[in-house]
Amino acid sequence: ARKIIIDTDPGQDDAVAILLALASPELQVLGLTAVAGNVPLPLTELNARKIVELAGRPDIPVFAGCDRPLSRALVTAEHVHGKSGLDGIELPDPAVPLQPQHAVDFIIDTLRREAAGTVTLVPVGPLTNIAEAFRRAPDIIARVQQIVLMGGAYFEVGNITPAAEFNIYVDPEAAAEVFAAGAPLVVMPLDATHEALTSRGWIEAMRALPGRCGPAIASWTDFFERFDKDKYGSQGAPLHDPCTIAWVLRPDLFQGRQINVEIETEGRHTTGMTVADWWRVTDRPANALFIRHLDRDGLFDLLTERLARLP
Ligand code: BDR
Ligand code: CA
Numbered sequence: 001a002r003k004i005i006i007d008t009d010p011g012q013d014d015a016v017a018i019l020l021a022l023a024s025p026e027l028q029v030l031g032l033t034a035v036a037g038n039v040p041l042p043l044t045e046l047n048a049r050k051i052v053e054l055a056g057r058p059d060i061p062v063f064a065g066c067d068r069p070l071s072r073a074l075v076t077a078e079h080v081h082g083k084s085g086l087d088g089i090e091l092p093d094p095a096v097p098l099q100p101q102h103a104v105d106f107i108i109d110t111l112r113r114e115a116a117g118t119v120t121l122v123p124v125g126p127l128t129n130i131a132e133a134f135r136r137a138p139d140i141i142a143r144v145q146q147i148v149l150m151g152g153a154y155f156e157v158g159n160i161t162p163a164a165e166f167n168i169y170v171d172p173e174a175a176a177e178v179f180a181a182g183a184p185l186v187v188m189p190l191d192a193t194h195e196a197l198t199s200r201g202w203i204e205a206m207r208a209l210p211g212r213c214g215p216a217i218a219s220w221t222d223f224f225e226r227f228d229k230d231k232y233g234s235q236g237a238p239l240h241d242p243c244t245i246a247w248v249l250r251p252d253l254f255q256g257r258q259i260n261v262e263i264e265t266e267g268r269h270t271t272g273m274t275v276a277d278w279w280r281v282t283d284r285p286a287n288a289l290f291i292r293h294l295d296r297d298g299l300f301d302l303l304t305e306r307l308a309r310l311p
Helices: 012-022 041-054 103-113 128-136 138-143 166-170 172-180 200-207 213-232 242-249 296-307
Strands: 002-008 027-034 062-064 119-123 144-150 185-188 254-259 261-263 274-276 288-294
Touching: 002 012, 002 103, 002 242, 012 027, 012 041, 012 213, 012 242, 012 296, 027 041, 027 103, 027 242, 041 062, 062 103, 103 119, 103 128, 103 138, 119 128, 119 242, 128 138, 128 172, 138 144, 144 242, 166 172, 172 261, 185 242, 185 254, 200 213, 200 296, 213 296, 242 254, 242 288, 242 296, 288 296
Parallel strands: 002 027, 002 119, 027 062, 119 144, 144 185, 185 288
Antiparallel strands: 254 288, 261 274
C-alpha cells in the first residue's frame, strides 16, 4: 500500500478526506498531523482524533503541529466550518490519545526512516507544518514521493479574499517555501474542487448507510453545504479536501497541466494568490501539476463505494 501522511485542519471536508483514505486498502495512513487553520490547533487535533475514533481506527496516530503560521497571525474559518470546526454532529470526546511527539518531528522522522521516495504528503490545510519540517530538515525534501495538496485557485479565484484560496492565504510564506522546495507537487485548487459539489441524492445515500460514518458524513455535509448555498447559490457543498485522496487513488479522474505556480506573499490585494502560468507565458520551470477539472460522477462513485466500507 502507498504510505501517506495527511496534514489537516478538520474541517468537515478534511474529515471526509481522512475517512476516504482510511476506507481505501491501496493506502497506508502513517499518521494524521494537525495544523492550525479552519479553527485553532487544540480543536483541529481534537477533531482529528474524533475522526479516527469514528472510523474505528484508534491505531492511527494523531500529532499536533504548528499553532500559528510561520510569520503571521492565524486567520480561521468558523464562518464556514462552525465554532468547533466540525459542526453538524456532536461526536463524543475521543479515547484516542494525542501523540506526545510534535507533528513536525513526526514528519521528519518518518521521511528519514522510510525508504526514500515511498512517503506521500497530503496537506489539506495551511502548509505551516510541511514548511517547518522542510526548514528544519532540508534532507527530507528529496525523500518525499509526492506532495498532493489542496490549495490555491486560478480561474476560480478567491474564497477568503478575491484573489486567494484559504489554505494558501493563511500561511503564504509556508506555501511559497513548499512550492519552491522541488518535491514533486500536485495542486488541487478551487478550479477543480468547485466541481466536486455534493448532491441531495448523494447526501441521502450517505445518511442511509448502515454504519455510523455515513450519517456523520451526511450531517457534516448538510452543515458545510449551507455556507456555499446561502452565500453563492451553489448547488451543493464543494468536497475540497477529498479530491486530494481521490487523486492519489484515481488520477485518471482529473485533468491538469504541469506548469509553474508561484505564491504571492507581498501583494497589496493579492497576498496568498497562486499565480499559475497556465498558458506557459513565462520560461519559469514547471513545479506543479495544477488540476483544473475533474470527473464529478467518477469522483462521487468512488466516494460512495469507499465510504460504504466504513463502520
Ligand atoms: C480549504 O479551506 C478549508 O476551509 C477547507 O477545509 C479546505 O481545505 C478550501 O479553501
Ligand atoms: Ca482543510
